[in-house]
Amino acid sequence: MAQNDIGIDLGTTTIIIAQEGKGVVLNQPSVVAVDTRKNSVLEVGDKALAMVGRTPNYISATFPLKDGVISDHTMTRELICRFVNQVYSSHMVKPRVAVCVPAAITGIESDAVVEAVVAAGARQVYLIDEPIAAALGSGVDITIPDGRMIIDIGGGTTDIAVLSLGGKVKATSVRVAGNHYDDEILKHVRAKFNIAIGQRTAEELKKHVACCPQKADFNETMEIKGRSLLTGLPQRINVSTSDLYEPVMMLSEQIGVAAHQVLEKTPPELAGDIYRNGVMLTGGGAQLHGLPEYLSQELKVEVTVSPDPVNCVALGTAMSLSLGDKLETGFTDATPRIGRRH
Known part of the structure; x- marks a missing residue:
């Protein structure tokens, strides 16, 4: 280059x-x-x-x-x-x-x-x-005849593809990704606690508190500040991991379904390769706590996160x-x- x-x-x-x-x-x-x-x-x-x-x-x-x-x-x-x-x-x-x-x-x-x-x-x-x-940047050699599956969760879209011999064999893109998690967390906190929070607070909750329930040993709490919808005055509350299961799982399930559909259409030989090689998660959304465990449970294969998912x-x-x-x-x-x- x-x-x-x-x-x-x-x-x-x-x-x-x-x-x-x-x-x-x-x-x-x-x-x-x-x-x-x-x-x-x-x-x-x-x-x-x-x-x-x-x-x-x-x-x-x-x-x-x-x-x-x-x-x-x-x-x-x-x-x-x-x-x-x-x-x-x-x-x-x-x-x-x-x-x-x-x-x-x-x-x-x-x-x-x-x-x-x-x-x-x-x-x-x-x-x-x-x-x-994402595969190239994660060190995956996609130029050989060996099936690899990538799930790239960005800010606006999740791209899912089965790759082999330098090209895509099966692929799909769904408009469910990191920003959608932020939006749903914001709406959920508003409905559950009657408090309005900003987009950046919702993102902090996603990064530090949110988790798929498959990761049973993860339980965090974070104090957030917002505006009470009942009094109109500033308010602070504590939000725990379990409080956010609903919005997190709603979106994670959509990603899981899309990935499952791609695997269903993958030729048997390549599906066998994926079972052996596992699935690579990339993108900022790959850092959501418990998501690899959830997708591994749904797809029945090992799911790992890229060494540098963001970059x-x-x-x-x-x-x-x-x-x-x-x-x-x-x-x-x-x-x-x-x-x-x-």
Whole structure:
């Protein structure tokens, strides 16, 4: 891979940029703060995230990616341009850029990704499916005739794929992922305790308290602060692991069903490989307590978490540019806009 090649994990909640040999060179929230009076961008990334819920009404902090795809083209272009310029300073040679996308992305959605990356200064753009990038970044050799199953749980989507000989054999994408856990926890706390909490508090509960009940030895409690729906005044309460079983299991079951359906359609020889190799969990959502145990129980195979679940997609995306000839499907030369399958 040339030194000016970069890989981008264009996530719903986080954008991670990696370079082969250097690892992750940028990790920033996918958020933009805009002054609506002047229609100008104030901040992006960490600085914009710090403004969420704490700004005057004329400052809008928005996430321009939704469920793994672009919902606001202009703001996504702004994000990518600023972040690429942070990590790539040469004005002489434009970089080759690989971007990971959900396995079920449509042609229109992939065109929007390509346009945004070209606007950031890329000379060539490649698209790689998230499960393939996740496998590469986790150290899985998918170029050999040996079935591997990846479940990549991001912020907006969960991508599930059976891989072998450098390509996808079976795959699906479901719009149930980390952000949906946050939303359901927020709604559940509101209904159960009559207290309104913010999105960031819900995320903290997911990370530190939430757990699938299959992990019986995990039991945590966290004090949270919010606004009472009964009095309208500030209130603090303690939320325990058992309090959150309902929303956690509702969404985990949907991921389990989708994974089960992919396995049902997998050819018998590859299914045997998966039984021997197990299933690899990747993405930020893979860190949910008890999820590997739950999925292992549902799929009847061992489920393990990637050594670096958060960064593995970006790392694999960066690696893909030097492995393109070995990737049979799921890796597209999208330059200029019409893809070319390897």
